[in-house]
Amino acid sequence: MLPVIYHSIYSDFPLPDGHRYPLQKYQLLKTYIEQQPWPVQSFEPEILNSDTLKAIHDAGYVDALITGSLPLVKMRRIGFPWSHALIQRSLTSLGGTTLTVDKAIEQGVAIHLTGGYHHAHHDFGSGFCLFNDLILAANHALSSPTIEKVLIVDCDVHHGDGTATLAQHRSDIVTLSVHCDKNFPSRKPESDIDLPMPIGTDSESYLREFIPCLTLALALHQPDMVIYDAGVDIHTDDELGYMSVCQAGIAKRDSAVFAACKAHQIPVAAVIGGGYRTDQTALVPLHAELIRAALKTYFSNLETHYPNIES
Numbered sequence: 001m002l003p004v005i006y007h008s009i010y011s012d013f014p015l016p017d018g019h020r021y022p023l024q025k026y027q028l029l030k031t032y033i034e035q036q037p038w039p040v041q042s043f044e045p046e047i048l049n050s051d052t053l054k055a056i057h058d059a060g061y062v063d064a065l066i067t068g069s070l071p072l073v074k075m076r077r078i079g080f081p082w083s084h085a086l087i088q089r090s091l092t093s094l095g096g097t098t099l100t101v102d103k104a105i106e107q108g109v110a111i112h113l114t115g116g117y118h119h120a121h122h123d124f125g126s127g128f129c130l131f132n133d134l135i136l137a138a139n140h141a142l143s144s145p146t147i148e149k150v151l152i153v154d155c156d157v158h159h160g161d162g163t164a165t166l167a168q169h170r171s172d173i174v175t176l177s178v179h180c181d182k183n184f185p186s187r188k189p190e191s192d193i194d195l196p197m198p199i200g201t202d203s204e205s206y207l208r209e210f211i212p213c214l215t216l217a218l219a220l221h222q223p224d225m226v227i228y229d230a231g232v233d234i235h236t237d238d239e240l241g242y243m244s245v246c247q248a249g250i251a252k253r254d255s256a257v258f259a260a261c262k263a264h265q266i267p268v269a270a271v272i273g274g275g276y277r278t279d280q281t282a283l284v285p286l287h288a289e290l291i292r293a294a295l296k297t298y299f300s301n302l303e304t305h306y307p308n309i310e311s
């Protein structure tokens with residue numbers, strides 16, 4: 001059974017009308033998965049103890065954000081109004097990415113139905129990201145006796161700037177960011193490997209560049225664990241991405257990551273990352289490709305029993 005990590009709080013915190021954060025997509029995706037005859041097993045994360053965050057974030061920033069005393073200008077940079085529910089949601093989703101790592105180490109692969117807060121830096125958040133779950137989960141993985149190096153493969157359309165700065169002086173966390181070169185954030189600090197792509201990049205060009213880059217990253221760094229941000233904001237209809245990748249291209253990208261990790265026997269913890277559409281139901285099939293790709297890669301003998309894995 002494929003471990004899928006989810007909590008109902010992911011779609012449950014107050015946002016002003018018209019806010020572009022796709023709050024409902026998490027529960028829509030979970031409902032869609034439940035409706036499929038797929039061999040998945042759900043796990044509900046526990047809320048993370050905020051002190052854990054002080055290993056990667058500035059303690060003053062953590063305390064101020066948790067207690068609601070962060071200056072308004074810094075909350076505006078994050079892009080959410082402060083609420084107790086927002087903090088609970090954020091800490092639960094951080095617990096979710098670490099649980100996803102645990103399940104991936106146990107079972108080879110696991111998927112988190114949120115996560116990918118790659119714009120959170122040491123002492124400030126931005127772009128809907130409060131705390132960096134990718135670095136936190138990488139740190140968590142490194143506490144396992146079998147994991148000495150983690151590769152973060154960030155395929156969200158936006159550059160993983162917070163992840164890059166937080167991992168800058170670490171040899172045990174390697175960062176790879178594949179992103180649109182003319183998109184947020186304007187300042188893009190260096191990841192270990194950056195693969196910028198021009199506006200309008202289509203599926204064929206994307207895969208032609210990305211797959212050899214992934215192969216090279218795995219060969220060069222030989223990680224013991226991969227954390228994969230499978231953002232679908234590379235899709236041609238995404239409202240915050242400027243690329244032209246189609247749904248089949250996203251499916252091929254996700255399959256390529258899982259196939260490479262499986263071939264090297266590297267456990268992979270995947271998070272769904274970004275994806276922005278006013279009609280949030282349109283995001284569900286795009287994010288569902290990640291689950292489908294994992295099922296096809298790791299449970300391929302089940303295809304005859306679960307025909308709609310292949311669609």
Ligand SMILES: [Zn+2]
Nearest residue numbers: 156157158274
């Ligand atoms: Zn994004």
